[in-house]
Amino acid sequence: AQTVTQSQPEMSVQEAETVTLSCTYDTSESDYYLFWYKQPPSRQMILVIRQEAYKQQNATENRFSVNFQKAAKSFSLKISDSQLGDAAMYFCAYTMSGGSNYKLTFGKGTLLTVNP
């Protein structure tokens, strides 16, 4: 079974600084998708960034970027120029490609605090 591990229950960063959130996963599949979701206190899960495993190039969305290391099964999220609005719970998620790929497997999350 696929598992997703987020080893940092909590992280903090100063406003305008850079922070990296860690995520590792376990799978025997060669093709899959990875996602980072943000959950602010409003509870809505907001998609931050996505990565296809077959793409070597790391995904980037404005201040958010990932470091995807397929061999190491690592998928970290880097937030640059952190803003107060980035404070939230961040979840890493995995789904396989094909077959039962409607099912997202989530890590337990990392609570990010942004200090002014």
Add this chain to the structure above:
Amino acid sequence: GAGVSQSPSNKVTEKGKDVELRCDPISGHTALYWYRQSLGQGLEFLIYFQGNSAPDKSGLPSDRFSAERTGGSVSTLTIQRTQQEDSAVYLCASSLGRQVTSNQPQHFGDGTRLSIL
């Protein structure tokens, strides 16, 4: 609407009562998902709908849990004879296609916070 809509936002009920949680997906999205988020935990998959049928109910924790979807749109998650361990946030998501891809991700609602007294 523009996003996935869930109601009620919060629900408090007594142990043993039945509850119904509603999800209205994004218009045109054929796939619908229910997840449960217990305190301090990640999201746990409950059930997946494609249209009105549920090919995967494997995540439903017991036979007290059931879900249906009508008209390929609104879905209702029902919990019978609620127990305290059912207390959680129940999140609904929808996606455009049959399979989740990076171009067709799951879009989530705000969830229903269920508290069983």
